[in-house]
Amino acid sequence: xxxxxxxxxxxxxxxxxxxxxxxxxxxxxxxxxxxxxxxxxxxxxxxxxxxxxxxxxxxxxxxxxxxxxxxxxxxxxxxxxxxxxxxxxxxxxxxxxxxxxxxxxxxxxxxxxxxxxxxxxxxxxxxxxxxxxxxxxxxxxxxxxxxxxxxxxxxxxxxxxxxxxxxxxxxxxxxxxxxxxxxxxxxxxxxxxxxxxxxxxxxxxxxxxxxxxxxxxxxxxxxxxxxxxxxxxxxxxxxxxxxxxxxxxxxxxxxxxxxxxxxxxxxxxxxxxxxxxxxxxxxxxxxxxxxxxxxxxxxxxxxxxxxxxxxxxxxxxxxxxxxxxxxxxxxxxxxxxxxxxxxxxxxxxxxxxxxxxxxxxxxxxxxxxxxxxxxxxxxxxxxxxxxxxxxxxxxxxxxxxxxxxxxxxxxxxxxxxxxxxxxxxxxxxxxxxxxxxxxxxxxxxxxxxxxxxxxxxxxxxxxxxxxxxxxxxxxxxxxxxxxxxxxxxxxxxxxxxxxxxxxxxxxxxxxxxxxxxxxxxxxxxxxxxxxxxxxxxxxxxxxxxxxxxxxxxxxxxxxxxxxxxxxxxxxxxxxxxxxxxxxxxxxxxxxxxxxxxxxxxxxxxxxxxxxxxxxxxxxxxxxxxxxxxxxxxxxxxxxxxxxxxxxxxxxxxxxxxxxxxxxxxxxxxxxxxxxxxxxxxxxxxxxxxxxxxxxxxxxxxxxxxxxxxxxxxxxxxxxxxxxxxxxxxxxxxxxxxxxxxxxxxxxxxxxxxxxxxxxxxxxxxxxxxxxxxxxxxxxxxxxxxxxxxxxxxxxxxxxxxxxxxxxxxxxxxxxxxxxxxxxxxxxxxxxxxxxxxxxxxxxxxxxxxxxxxxxxxxxxxxxxxxxxxxxxxxxxxxxxxxxxxxxxxxxxxxxxxxxxxxxxxxxxxxxxxxxxxxxxxxxxxxxxxxxxxxxxxxxxxxxxxxxxxxxxxxxxxxxxxxxxxxxxxxxxxxxxxxxx
Numbered sequence: 001x002x003x004x005x006x007x008x009x010x011x012x013x014x015x016x017x018x019x020x021x022x023x024x025x026x027x028x029x030x031x032x033x034x035x036x037x038x039x040x041x042x043x044x045x046x047x048x049x050x051x052x053x054x055x056x057x058x059x060x061x062x063x064x065x066x067x068x069x070x071x072x073x074x075x076x077x078x079x080x081x082x083x084x085x086x087x088x089x090x091x092x093x094x095x096x097x098x099x100x101x102x103x104x105x106x107x108x109x110x111x112x113x114x115x116x117x118x119x120x121x122x123x124x125x126x127x128x129x130x131x132x133x134x135x136x137x138x139x140x141x142x143x144x145x146x147x148x149x150x151x152x153x154x155x156x157x158x159x160x161x162x163x164x165x166x167x168x169x170x171x172x173x174x175x176x177x178x179x180x181x182x183x184x185x186x187x188x189x190x191x192x193x194x195x196x197x198x199x200x201x202x203x204x205x206x207x208x209x210x211x212x213x214x215x216x217x218x219x220x221x222x223x224x225x226x227x228x229x230x231x232x233x234x235x236x237x238x239x240x241x242x243x244x245x246x247x248x249x250x251x252x253x254x255x256x257x258x259x260x261x262x263x264x265x266x267x268x269x270x271x272x273x274x275x276x277x278x279x280x281x282x283x284x285x286x287x288x289x290x291x292x293x294x295x296x297x298x299x300x301x302x303x304x305x306x307x308x309x310x311x312x313x314x315x316x317x318x319x320x321x322x323x324x325x326x327x328x329x330x331x332x333x334x335x336x337x338x339x340x341x342x343x344x345x346x347x348x349x350x351x352x353x354x355x356x357x358x359x360x361x362x363x364x365x366x367x368x369x370x371x372x373x374x375x376x377x378x379x380x381x382x383x384x385x386x387x388x389x390x391x392x393x394x395x396x397x398x399x400x401x402x403x404x405x406x407x408x409x410x411x412x413x414x415x416x417x418x419x420x421x422x423x424x425x426x427x428x429x430x431x432x433x434x435x436x437x438x439x440x441x442x443x444x445x446x447x448x449x450x451x452x453x454x455x456x457x458x459x460x461x462x463x464x465x466x467x468x469x470x471x472x473x474x475x476x477x478x479x480x481x482x483x484x485x486x487x488x489x490x491x492x493x494x495x496x497x498x499x500x501x502x503x504x505x506x507x508x509x510x511x512x513x514x515x516x517x518x519x520x521x522x523x524x525x526x527x528x529x530x531x532x533x534x535x536x537x538x539x540x541x542x543x544x545x546x547x548x549x550x551x552x553x554x555x556x557x558x559x560x561x562x563x564x565x566x567x568x569x570x571x572x573x574x575x576x577x578x579x580x581x582x583x584x585x586x587x588x589x590x591x592x593x594x595x596x597x598x599x600x601x602x603x604x605x606x607x608x609x610x611x612x613x614x615x616x617x618x619x620x621x622x623x624x625x626x627x628x629x630x631x632x633x634x635x636x637x638x639x640x641x642x643x644x645x646x647x648x649x650x651x652x653x654x655x656x657x658x659x660x661x662x663x664x665x666x667x668x669x670x671x672x673x674x675x676x677x678x679x680x681x682x683x684x685x686x687x688x689x690x691x692x693x694x695x696x697x698x699x700x701x702x703x704x705x706x707x708x709x710x711x712x713x714x715x716x717x718x719x720x721x722x723x724x725x726x727x728x729x730x731x732x733x734x735x736x737x738x739x740x741x742x743x744x745x746x747x748x749x750x751x752x753x754x755x756x757x758x759x760x761x762x763x764x765x766x767x768x769x770x771x772x773x774x775x776x777x778x779x780x781x782x783x784x785x786x787x788x789x790x791x792x793x794x795x796x797x798x799x800x801x802x803x804x805x806x807x808x809x810x811x812x813x814x815x816x817x818x819x820x821x822x823x824x825x826x827x828x829x830x831x832x833x834x835x836x837x838x839x840x841x842x843x844x845x846x847x848x849x850x851x852x853x854x855x856x857x858x859x860x861x862x863x864x865x866x867x868x869x870x871x872x873x874x875x876x877x878x879x880x881x882x883x884x885x886x887x888x889x890x891x892x893x894x895x896x897x898x899x900x901x902x903x904x905x906x907x908x909x910x911x912x913x914x915x916x917x918x919x920x921x922x923x924x925x926x927x928x929x930x931x932x933x934x935x936x937x938x939x940x941x942x943x944x945x946x947x948x949x950x951x952x953x954x955x956x957x958x959x960x961x962x963x964x965x966x967x968x969x970x971x972x973x974x975x976x977x978x979x980x
Contacts, residue, residue, distance in 0.1 A: 031053070032052040061080065062078065063078070104509075104552075110556065112613060116141075116205050130193070137839065194427075209667075229318075235307075242300070267895070303337075304320075362429075372964050449492070456486070464480075476533070492514070511552045565585075570620075610673055657712065658714040662695060671689075698715070698716045720751065729741065768782055796825060913946055916944040954967065
């Protein structure tokens with residue numbers, strides 16, 4: 001009887017098991033989704049959909065099937081029959097993504113401040129890029145300006161225009177929790193050169209004070225947080241190789257040999273000394289000196305990484321090697337990088353350990369900047385090298401000689417300056433940290449975090465030129481050596497308490513901690529000539545400390561009302577007494593409008609959040625001066641000597657100082673709106689901000705008659721910045737095989753100097769800055785109250801009826817009947833008030849096509865190459881040699897170089913431009929040879945084209961003065977990425 005009952009139950013149970021079939025489709029497109037995971041809840045029974053989205057699985061009637069797929073919201077459905085079709089909804093991942101902020105992280109949807117991020121999944125495959133280029137044109141409020149095309153140059157990054165006049169405007173950069181020193185490393189041209197972009201997982205940018213105030217004294221210019229990659233589950237090997245050819249794109253139009261000599265003969269007909277040189281010129285020779293110093297440059301960048309989990313230990317190890325030649329001969333770099341990450345957990349995941357070690361060895365060959373400038377002006381009737389015996393003492397390079405056969409000064413062969421000069425730097429750098437994250441038992445939501453970090457570098461370099469180099473002849477050669485050692489040590493310790501409460505459905509997140517950081521630097525410079533005579537020598541050691549206490553509270557109610565309050569108290573050794581300590585608070589609120597009933601009923605709306613923030617941040621980054629508030633003495637120069645026993649000794653003179661020097665303080669306001677529509681197919685944010693900096697750290701002149709050796713650093717002046725950031729991302733096409741996304745960013749920023757003197761002084765025009773070539777002690781820019789930073793300060797050029805500038809004729813703006821310095825006026829700014837970026841990512845099946853471009857509107861550049869070139873410069877100052885001139889000089893007809901001509905507004909040009917940073921085409925090969933091996937092959941054109949009306953070589957000049965800028969090449973890159 002018992003057996004019969006059991007049998008009946010078994011038959012009944014078997015009768016309930018069904019073979020369930022169905023199809024999983026996209027809720028929007030209706031297309032089948034391949035690879036969707038289908039699991040019977042509570043069991044290990046599972047399957048996956050085929051290429052058409054179909055599946056088949058055995059399940060009991062009434063059982064629950066769980067459907068999950070990357071990029072879609074998981075779905076559960078009850079089995080009621082043999083057929084079960086479901087639709088998956090694409091997840092709105094944007095608002096659920098986590099961004100890294102100071103001492104923690106937050107979901108974008110819960111952020112109250114202005115924070116943006118670019119992750120590795122958004123980096124374009126195949127780009128030969130530096131860390132800075134990964135964010136160029138991709139983030140609103142962030143501008144990246146390339147400083148020419150040299151492999152060793154460092155782009156300039158500005159977040160919302162900066163906040164200071166004389167102190168640093170560079171953002172604080174934090175790498176894996178270690179705030180690094182922004183000051184350059186000797187022998188390395190690029191401060192971020194030691195970071196391999198292939199090791200970067202994400203770059204997060206904190207823009208407003210409510211998000212940056214947690215870093216207090218160093219956060220006025222924004223914060224860039226770089227997080228490197230960690231180990232993954234399983235075993236993964238990635239090899240990336242990028243090989244490229246860089247070619248010169250533009251050259252300055254100069255006169256041919258015949259054109260130059262014809263003009264020279266006409267202009268110098270009455271100058272017998274000049275005519276003797278002109279008549280000796282060989283017009284059969286027509287050397288393109290720009291072509292003589294430039295080349296097609298090959299580069300190779302190779303990286304391999306291994307990641308996975310071995311037992312309890314997730315790990316990632318990478319090794320990279322880069323060799324990049326510059327398009328200017330002899331310039332280039334070699335770099336070897338290594339990175340290790342270990343991220344195990346212990347005690348049932350209560351203790352998380354994160355160890356990061358990064359090491360770099362680089363060799364940088366620098367070019368002589370003067371060679372680039374000389375190539376624009378050198379005599380085209382001469383060959384770079386000559387077999388004439390009189391040039392053999394100088395390496396066979398053509399050299400202008402005097403009657404005694406010695407080199408003429410100021411007329412140096414451009415090619416000789418490159419090939420006869422050895423300028424190379426070597427640098428080791430290591431950045432690392434050990435972070436321990438411990439969840440304290442019996443106190444739910446509480447954890448303690450200890451972060452120990454360092455940034456260590458050691459570098460040296462040598463500049464050498466033999467006595468037979470024409471440019472070093474009178475110095476008896478060059479034999480300069482330098483070395484530097486830098487240590488940056490960090491200790492952070494903080495508690496974090498994060499716990500939800502039933503009361504008001506709230507969540508409380510509190511962080512409080514202590515930070516200690518020590519910067520130490522030792523450097524020496526020994527300059528001598530080849531015989532061994534020391535021309536100058538310096539040896540310097542310096543250090544500074546920063547000690548901080550910080551706290552932050554994040555509080556949310558009903559998951560729609562958000563509050564953030566932050567305070568940091570910093571103590572800096574750079575200041576004295578009561579001024580050593582500064583307090584930097586901030587507060588922000590956010591309202592998730594999409595959680596209100598009135599907005600929930602709007603079908604098109606996916607997300608909507610209103611933000612507002614206020615905060616005060618500081619500035620204490622006084623470049624290369626750790627003791628500005630202390631009494632100091634320094635050795636005087638050669639004009640300050642005292643005779644003793646027939647020998648002259650440099651005297652020691654006092655340095656001016658302000659014992660009451662204190663922090664700059666920047667007060668900021670920000671209002672922002674984050675939104676998403678059409679199921680987050682279109683997402684974006686818009687921010688309006690205002691920043692006001694007081695107590696500017698300024699380097700001001702000391703009244704004549706004092707015995708101080710230098711100007712004084714003190715707190716004088718106020719500065720403001722205001723603007724708008726806009727970011728839009730749209731999924732234009734979102735289908736099974738075809739996807740196209742566009743990102744558009746807009747930055748509008750205006751700066752104004754509000755105050756520069758302690759007392760009102762109507763006669764004070766401003767501080768002249770921006771030195772230019774062509775004459776000594778000439779500045780072309782002015783920092784003046786009521787105007788943008790570094791505005792051009794020029795004479796107003798007068799034109800004839802045909803629109804041609806009239807030489808030496810300028811408007812008498814003050815009407816006193818004469819032209820002098822009082823007739824100069826403030827005209828335009830070097831910084832674009834409006835910049836935009838457009839990024840496109842298109843995929844079709846295995847193909848991808850990406851591009852990124854930037855638009856700069858309203859940036860002006862002073863063309864110093866053109867301004868210092870007149871007919872009189874063909875035979876400058878009767879020095880005995882000829883120079884070429886740009887073709888633009890013929891257009892103006894300017895004959896004589898004068899100080900007033902150099903300051904004409906004619907040479908201040910609108911340099912607005914559109915630059916296509918890169919265009920990439922790629923193809924992905926999956927399951928090669930039926931294995932787990934996949935490959936991505938890409939072809940990229942970097943600096944594809946530039947559209948501009950600027951007459952110089954490159955419209956992208958950060959400081960607005962175009963002189964000796966390294967040309968920007970066009971680079972063709974072939975990339976291969978292998979994944980296993």
